[in-house]
Structure formats: C-alpha cells, structure tokens
Amino acid sequence: MIDLRSDTVTVPTAGMLAAMTAAPVGDDVYGEDPTIAELEARTAALLGHEAGLFCATGSLANVLGVAQHVGPGQEVLCDAGAHIARAEMGAHGALTGVTMRTWVTPDGRVDPDGVAALLAPDAGPYLVSTACVALENTHNFGGGTIQPLAALQAVSTLCADAGVARHLDGARLWNAHVVTGVDLATYGALFDTVSVCFSKGLGAPVGSVLVGSAAQMATARVLRKRLGGGWRQAGLLAAACLYALDHHVARLADDHAAASAFADAAREALPVGSPARVAEPGTNIVVVHTGGVLAVEVAARALAEGIALSVVGARVVRAVTHLGVTADQARRAGEILAPLLG
Numbered sequence: 001m002i003d004l005r006s007d008t009v010t011v012p013t014a015g016m017l018a019a020m021t022a023a024p025v026g027d028d029v030y031g032e033d034p035t036i037a038e039l040e041a042r043t044a045a046l047l048g049h050e051a052g053l054f055c056a057t058g059s060l061a062n063v064l065g066v067a068q069h070v071g072p073g074q075e076v077l078c079d080a081g082a083h084i085a086r087a088e089m090g091a092h093g094a095l096t097g098v099t100m101r102t103w104v105t106p107d108g109r110v111d112p113d114g115v116a117a118l119l120a121p122d123a124g125p126y127l128v129s130t131a132c133v134a135l136e137n138t139h140n141f142g143g144g145t146i147q148p149l150a151a152l153q154a155v156s157t158l159c160a161d162a163g164v165a166r167h168l169d170g171a172r173l174w175n176a177h178v179v180t181g182v183d184l185a186t187y188g189a190l191f192d193t194v195s196v197c198f199s200k201g202l203g204a205p206v207g208s209v210l211v212g213s214a215a216q217m218a219t220a221r222v223l224r225k226r227l228g229g230g231w232r233q234a235g236l237l238a239a240a241c242l243y244a245l246d247h248h249v250a251r252l253a254d255d256h257a258a259a260s261a262f263a264d265a266a267r268e269a270l271p272v273g274s275p276a277r278v279a280e281p282g283t284n285i286v287v288v289h290t291g292g293v294l295a296v297e298v299a300a301r302a303l304a305e306g307i308a309l310s311v312v313g314a315r316v317v318r319a320v321t322h323l324g325v326t327a328d329q330a331r332r333a334g335e336i337l338a339p340l341l342g
Helices: 014-022 035-046 058-067 091-096 112-118 149-162 173-180 185-188 214-226 235-247 253-269 295-304 329-341
Strands: 051-055 075-079 097-104 132-135 165-170 194-197 207-210 285-289 310-312 316-320
Touching: 035 051, 035 207, 035 235, 051 058, 051 075, 051 214, 051 235, 058 091, 058 132, 058 165, 058 207, 058 214, 058 285, 075 329, 091 097, 097 112, 112 149, 132 149, 149 165, 149 185, 165 173, 173 185, 173 235, 173 253, 185 310, 207 214, 253 285, 253 316, 253 329, 295 310, 295 316, 295 329, 316 329
Parallel strands: 075 097, 075 132, 132 165, 165 194
Antiparallel strands: 051 207, 194 207, 285 316, 310 316
C-alpha cells in the first residue's frame, strides 16, 4: 500500500522514538515539563515571537490563537477554503462564539484587494466588526500552495493600519520555508499569532505550537485548560517535535520532489483526450481533477490497486507525499492512477 491520503499518516522514525524515550519530563499543568518548555521557547524564537504554547493539535492551536484576537460576536476573515473554516468542525463558533466571513480564491492564494474589500473593523451598531484576518501558509485545500511574501506583507500592513489582528495557520509553514528560503522569523513578524504543526511533514506523532506574546500565551494556556487541553508528562511528545526540528525540516524537499514525480507520471500516463487534470504541486500536495469519473469511484479504484488517496471534492482527489513514501513509489502511484481517471 502506498498511502498518499495525508502527511499525517507518518509514524515516528527510530531516531525520534529514541529521543522520546530519553526525554526529561514533568507535570506541564504545573509548568514543570522541561522538554515542553524547550520546544515552546525554541519554536517561538524561530518565528520571532516571545512565547509559545504546546497543543495536541493544529485545530486547538488555531482556536486558541484566533480567540486571542476575536471576542464573541466579532468576526475573523479568512479564505472560504481555509482549514479554520472548513476542517475544524465549527470549533471557533461553537467554543468561543467567533463568527467568520470569507473570500474565495481558486487556489488559496490571498488577494490583498479582496481582503481590503471585506475589512470592517468598526461596523457600527448593526453589523459585525472585523477583529482579525487569518491566513494559511501553505494552503491545504488550495493544493499546498505557498502564499507570496509580497501578498502577506500587504495584508499585514493593511490589517495593522486598520487596527485588525493577524493570525497565521502555519501548519505547513515549514514547507513554504524550504521552497522559498524565506526565514521563519520573516513570516512570523507579519502576524500577531502563528500556529505550526509537527505531525504532518515533520513526522511527529502529535503536536502543534502556537506562538505570540507572553501575555497572549498565558491567556491561551488558561483557555487550553478550560477546553480540556492541559496535559502532564507530554514532554515525551515534545521530544518528538524537537527531533523533527533537528532532522526533518530540510528533508521536506524530498517530499516536494516526490510530489512532482507523482504529478509528472500521472500526466504522462493520462489517456489521450482525457478531461482529467493534474495540478502542478507547489509543495507536497497534488490535486487531481478526475474528469468524468466521480472522485469516490477513482479513490475506490486506486485503493484496489494499492494506492490510498483522499477525496476532497465531487471530482477532486488529493495525494500528499511524506517521509513514508519514496519518489519511486510516488511515481509508480501516478502511473497507476492515470488510467483510472475519466
């Protein structure tokens, strides 16, 4: 089986497991886990922020991050395909009373003019006021697309001028950093809070870190506990994340190469005249438009051939490369998939 459903299906490497078992731990609810403290401080420093907070998931980190800026009845603006809007089970509204308005883009790349058209920081007594703009880099449902730095800078300036906070869902920010060479702190400086994930391309079994000011992280820690997110000797998990920082960031380039190999092989093997289309991957995610065949049917056919894909639209499947898949395996998966498309 070549599992391309997500980069979340990875398992810890031998080196990561060894680091986990050797980690010094303590009770993090009491603030006594040294490995968690190291991960939080190191991640915050990488992103140019004061403090960090280790969370079980990226969804929790995003809820806590947005809640630092948006109160009940206020709104966060984001892309219609953003993870916080589409894939976090309505948590922001259900748990913190946040509302959302969205803009639409074909591939997730932000258009500063589109953001400007929606901004309403002082909407008056009858409309919802904008308190935060949330961006995603890379953009998951956009196909792992990288936000252009100039666009991020423009939105950041726009928000600062309007007195609106900025949150970055940087679950796969590592991928953008490896492709562009843009320093993580350069990205981090454009936002008030940033979440980054370790359990996707970096291969840790669990974990995201939210960064921001020391005051924000203190408030977020209280809300995390209120939501049931306090944990004890979780330094075992933080150690996996620290190992990933040391050993798995640069190797993301291998995943990007594998994604390109998959896409190239699928295109080359497509039947002549097929309406199917394989998007060019920007990082480690390949979006495939299945043509005249429903995506669920394509996924079922692929699974029967030993290829696991995700269905992300009526006629769209997704393949995601990761440290458990070689470039040769990805290439073979593309060759197998192509004849199954419409």
